[in-house]
Amino acid sequence: MLKNLQAVRGMNDILPGDSALWQYLESTVAHLLAGYGYQQIRLPIVEPTELFKRSIGEVTDIVEKEMYTFADRNGDSLTLRPEGTAGCVRAMLEHGLLGGGVSHKVWYTGPMFRHERPQKGRYRQFHQIGVEAFNLTGPDIDAELIVLSWRLWQRLGLAEAVTLELNSLGTSEDRARYREELVAYLRARFDQLDEDSQRRLETNPLRVLDSKNPDTQALLVDAPKLADYLSDDARTHFEGLRALLDAAGVPYVINPRLVRGLDYYGLTVFEWVTDRLGAQGTVCAGGRYDGLVQQLGGKPAPAVGFAMGMERLLLLIETLDKVPAELARQVDVYLVTLGEGTQQAALRLAEQLRDALPDLRLVVHCGGGSFKSQFKKADKSGALYALILGEAEAAAGQVGLKPLREDGEQLNLAWSEVPQHLANLL
Known part of the structure; x- marks a missing residue:
């Protein structure tokens, strides 16, 4: 007998009975972003593998362990996109949209792919909505992105269930000085680190700050603090962002260990987190990546953005019983x-x-x-x-x-x- 065909593990069908909620979320986001002047860009699902190696970083977990990479019939190495920012920057450069310092505000949506262990709220094919702004340098655009996401939570009825965590990673020079001190501190305590942190110490030491291991977290209490290594410009940028958020009435907490999982971030980083979904607590995250455009071959151009996982947002909407009655x-x-x-x-x-x-x-x-x-x-x-x-x-x-x-x-x-x-x- 023929074996019954099934979907690939971790890649789920969205059935007719569920699609109305997806459409509700998509239309709510699209309407909100249009009100802030953001235009949609539609990007390929498949990109050259080199794009992600150069942007995300070859020693990140995503590139080392999680990407779906294959050779096409021409022998070119292609990858199903694991995130959207790199492809968005590639498109902006390829079509000459970043020249002359002209600012652009864009957004996109669609499936992303990472070979992870499937669990509730974390799948191998997952869907993101990404928002990016280019050629704007000040903390005002950082604040706008955070404020518009805050307005989205209000429209969806989620505001009471999410918390904004904020940090500054400083400039690349700031991080280089801090990295030396952090590595020295951790190397002296190498045997006390968990296995993942020992590996990251050699490849991407700032990611040790993001460890979920409680023993490692306890060890980090007395570790050097990145905030102490910020330059005057980085500190001014962060203080400006905080002042704008205070003026807008957006509550936040400073998380000095927030570093994000992608190498291209600098200055502002932020996450919206919830305690209502168990281990999968991050529903939206982003920050500045001023060096990425140049890293991918363009002239230096400031950029900032965020991405939110649709599956987790939908799960949070259902968990909080915020599904609009008319969708039934x-x-x-x-x-x-x-x-x-x-x-x-x-x-x-x-x-x-x-x-x-x-x-x-x-x-x-x-x-x-x-x-x-x-x-x-x-x-x-x-x-x-x-x-x-x-x-x-x-x-x-x-x-x-x-x-x-x-x-x-x-x-x-x-x-x-x-x-x-x-x-x-x-």
Whole structure:
């Protein structure tokens, strides 16, 4: 017997019953970003492997362990994108959009791919919404990104469940001076570090600060603090950001161990975290990456952005019971037909109603069946009302309207009366 085919582990189908919530999140984000002047950019899912090696860093976990990389038929090494920022920068450079210091605000959405151990809120194919701003140097654009994300949490009803963590990584020179002191401190305590931190000490020592091992975290209490190594410019930038957030009323906490997992970050880094989803607590994260454009072959250009995981946001919306009630109903009206010639009349009536009420969610019964069986399907659809079109009604240019979710008498209406009547009811 043939083996039943299944989706790849950690790559999940989004079924029709779930897609309405996804669309709600996507449309809420798109509407919000349009209000801040951000335009959508659509990017390829596959990129040259070299792009991620040069941007994310060859000694990061993503590049070393998690990327889906393969050779195509020309022998070129390609990778399913593990994140969106590198591809976005590549597109901006390739199409000459960063020349002349012109600022750009863009956003994108779509699937990303990392070969991780699948668990709730962390999958091998996951979906992100990314927001990026280019050629803007001050803390004002950092603040705008954080403020607009704060407004999104308010619109989604999540504001009370998330906390903003903030830090500054300083300049590359600041980090180089700090790295020397941190490595010296940790090397003197090498045997007390967990295995991952011992490896990171040799390749990416700042990532040790992000260790989840409690013993390592205890060891870091007395470690040198990055904040003590910030230059005057980096300190001024961070203080400016904090002042703007204070003025906007956005609450935050300073997390001196927040470093992010990608090598290209500098100056501002931030995460929105929640304690409602167990281990998968980060729902949105980002920061400045002023050196990445030059790192990928362009002229120096400041940049800042963030990405949020859609699966985790949707899980948080459901956990907090913030799913809008109207999403539970996908159909407003179900049109039932009975008798010869009524299908043609039903099609004409349905299209007239769609012309008059563009937002009406109307299902016309297809497939025949008895009056009773059609009404069962109408009820199962979740529709609020049924329209009933028999031979006599079709001949007279009328239709019956019957409530399905509450008691009420059936009304007989002329076709011309139906749009206004439904508009009043819905």
